[in-house]
Amino acid sequence: MTSTRQTAVMDTAPTSLIASSKEKYRLCQARLNRGWLELALLSIHGSLEDGLRSYLLLRHLPAPQGEWDALLRQIQTHGELAEADQSTARLYQIDHLHRCITRGEAVTIAAETMQEYQRVAAEVLNRHGVLVVVPEERSTIAADTSQVPSWMSGEQRMRHSTRILVAALVLVAALVLGAVAISRMPATANLPDILLAGVSPTRSNTPLPDTASTASRPTAVPARALAPGRTAYVVEDLDGQAMLGLQMQPGDTSIEQTRVRVAPGTAVLVVAGPVEIDGQAWWQVRVFNQEGWSPAEALEIR
Template sequence: MTLTGDESTTLNPLTLLESAREKYTLARARREVPELALLSIHGAIEDALRAHLLRINSPAALGPFAGVLAAMQALERVPLSAEEVDAVQRLHRLRGRIARGEHLAVTGETLAAYQRLAVMLLPRYGVQALPTTETERPRPRPTQPMRAQTALPDDEPVRVRLRDRHTAYDEERRIRALGNRAFDEETSRGPLVPGWVAPTLIIVSIFVIGLAIALSLQSPAPAVVPTAPAGNPSPAPTELAATAPPAITSPEPATTVVTEPAATAVPLPSPEGLAIGRTAIVSAEIPALNVRALPSIASVITLVLAPGTQVEIIGGPVEAEGRVWWQVRSAGIEGWCAGDFLLPQ
């Protein structure tokens, strides 16, 4: 190619060297398609040669490629040999046939030979070029009758063959094999998880957590009703707490539960004066009085009353477990308690 006008003024040796390095890297990435890789190798060599001529201020740097090769062969320092010029010229002609759209298929041997030519020339003119490894070499294609044969400096044959219907079938089979290999690599890494699984798991987790919180809030909790103690309560048998200290009153329901004593004295007969519709107060001789859902010491505690708390008797009496139970109401909460610890008013 010939560089003229604004294009020639923007070029400098550094940009050409960088372009040559990128094109050679691209050629290594295109090794599965030798025709494209060959175009990249040609571009890398051409940019490296023009960059060297720009550094020595040679006017041939911006001229036709044939003039570039002639100027490189005439250099006094690091010139191209006649054999190298011949190899680059053959690469240039092959590149022109591919660029014109001719149906050519470059064999793996041809690509490997020109890669070795690039590895030999590019470092000489300032471009690092790594040699091709065994894993990077393209797989061999089925050979067809020879249409052209040349030789690079290492005398390895370079084959170029025309595409025909058999070649097209081979190309289709090669592309399909590449797809199968990519699929096998993906499946060997393990099964793919659909994208909707993670959001679904998050939504289900949030629902389960919310359901657990709702169920916990529905569990009844015993409450302590704050009241002022009545004056001059008379002594009465006590219901002692086995391990818990006296309950601290609070304006809100609390979870304090006063356990029943392991052993108590034989309860006295129910005090006279307790009757439905009357009021009574909790004896001051006990730390707290448990009000239960049913007249049984095994029933759930629904309320804990402080000494001196006033209650309304709304049911009873019921004899159970050696005690006389009365149904009382305090602060709108109803339940059963032992009448031994209530004082009539």
């Protein structure tokens, strides 16, 4: 009787964790639809923790709770996740962002970064017995937008449609008024031809200057070079750092001067620069309407 009761308890815990993992994954999707990216990351972290713990408990293995590193080591040893797997690096990034958010730090997560984390989480969960829907690929979001257009709420879509309609009406009105103004213009009077007597055309022997060679030509910017107005991406390898800190001033790398921290792969808009300090180039970038300075080697053009 005792062994039967213990078996029932062992079976109930993993089942509850699987249900909790699926529920948190659905909550993540709902928060993504509303553009609540930080809250969505908290949900996806909880979904992963519950799902991976259920996998270990079903095999009667230790399942650490609240210890992400220990949990991933157990999964790498007994589960379907290799240490060199790209998904493993993403899981550590998710945990780092989770700890930053729970500590109240200023963190900016790009929509495309969160899409990648959700896709990785879905693949990892499906490999470990928690069946969830893998999200479809979405288009890249511009770096200076504050919301994901395809995820707008009904009210936001209505406002967006209204703006487009108003702009179209203004354009049509401008075209109509222009056509009316042209139709009311008086016909051009026939001006008499004026003949200048005693003046004959002469050829000048002075050579004309070569305007093509003397005119200053703008220097073309290489296609894959950083420049103001271009969209750049945070590099994946940040020399051991999980996130890139955008600084208030170029050259100052102190934590106190960090304005916001962004994850690898995040799209940013280059707005100014470069500024060279101590032999290092710095660029001012904008992400989700927040601006800060980044070293050049932390950015790339794709």
